[in-house]
Amino acid sequence: MEKQSEVKLFGTWASGYCTRIELALKLKGIPYEYVEEDLPNKSDLLIHHNPVHKKVPVLVHKGKAIAESLVILEYIDEHWNHTPKLLPEDPYERAKVRFWANFYDQKFGPSIYNIMTSKGKEQEKAIEDSLEVLKVFEEGIERDFPAKSPFLNGGTLGFLDIVVGSNASHFKAFNEVFAVVFDPEKNPAFCSWVTAMKDCPLMKETLPPHDRLVAKLSKLFLQPPKA
Structure with missing residues (x-):
C-alpha cells in the first residue's frame, strides 16, 4: 500500500x-x-x-x-496489479475494452459537447448525430460484451464501466440543462447499464452532487457571456 x-x-x-x-x-x-x-x-x-x-x-x-x-x-x-483488475487478463478482451473506451472518448464525448454548445436547429442536428453515435456504441457493447451483469467487468466496476459511468451517470443533470438525449425507451441497454453504475455505492460516493453540477452546467453554457 x-x-x-x-x-x-x-x-x-x-x-x-x-x-x-x-x-x-x-x-x-x-x-x-x-x-x-x-x-x-x-x-x-x-x-x-x-x-x-x-x-x-x-x-x-x-x-x-x-x-x-x-x-x-x-x-x-x-x-497496482492486485484485484480488482480494471482490464481483463485476456489480450483480446483487453483490446475490445480499449477500442470502445477510445470510441466513447473520441466520438460520443465530442457529440455531447456539440449539443451543449449549440442552439435551435443546430442543436437538434447535434442531438440526432449524438444518438446515431450512441446507437453504434450500444450495439457494439451488446455484441462484444454479452451477458455481463451488472457491469461489463462482472460484479465490480471495470475499465469501461469507469470510463462511461463517470460521465454518463450525469444523464439526469444533462437532460435537465440541455435536452432529453438519454431515453430509456430508445436506448434500453445503455440506460440500464448506466443506471446500474449510477446505483453503485462507490459511484454515488464519488460523483459530484446533482444540483451543484446542474448549476455549473447552466452557468457555463446557458448564461450569456459578460460584456
Whole structure:
C-alpha cells in the first residue's frame, strides 16, 4: 500500500475525466491526496506536471506525473496489479475494452459537447448525430460484451464501466440543462447499464452532487457571456 503523500491527483470536481481516476484509486484501495485546480487560473504546479496539455487530470506518483485519463487508468491497473483488475487478463478482451473506451472518448464525448454548445436547429442536428453515435456504441457493447451483469467487468466496476459511468451517470443533470438525449425507451441497454453504475455505492460516493453540477452546467453554457 502506498503512503498518502506518494500519490496525488490534480483535478477539478465537475470533470468526469477526473472522476474516472478517483473511482479507480478508490476501487484499488490506494490512498491519495486530491488537489483541486481552478482551471481559469491553473497552478504553476499543474503546468509543471502537464506542460503539453496543461489540463487535468494529472496523477503524480512518487514525483512522476502521468497525464490523460485513459493512460492514467492503465497505469493504475498495471502498477497496482492486485484485484480488482480494471482490464481483463485476456489480450483480446483487453483490446475490445480499449477500442470502445477510445470510441466513447473520441466520438460520443465530442457529440455531447456539440449539443451543449449549440442552439435551435443546430442543436437538434447535434442531438440526432449524438444518438446515431450512441446507437453504434450500444450495439457494439451488446455484441462484444454479452451477458455481463451488472457491469461489463462482472460484479465490480471495470475499465469501461469507469470510463462511461463517470460521465454518463450525469444523464439526469444533462437532460435537465440541455435536452432529453438519454431515453430509456430508445436506448434500453445503455440506460440500464448506466443506471446500474449510477446505483453503485462507490459511484454515488464519488460523483459530484446533482444540483451543484446542474448549476455549473447552466452557468457555463446557458448564461450569456459578460460584456
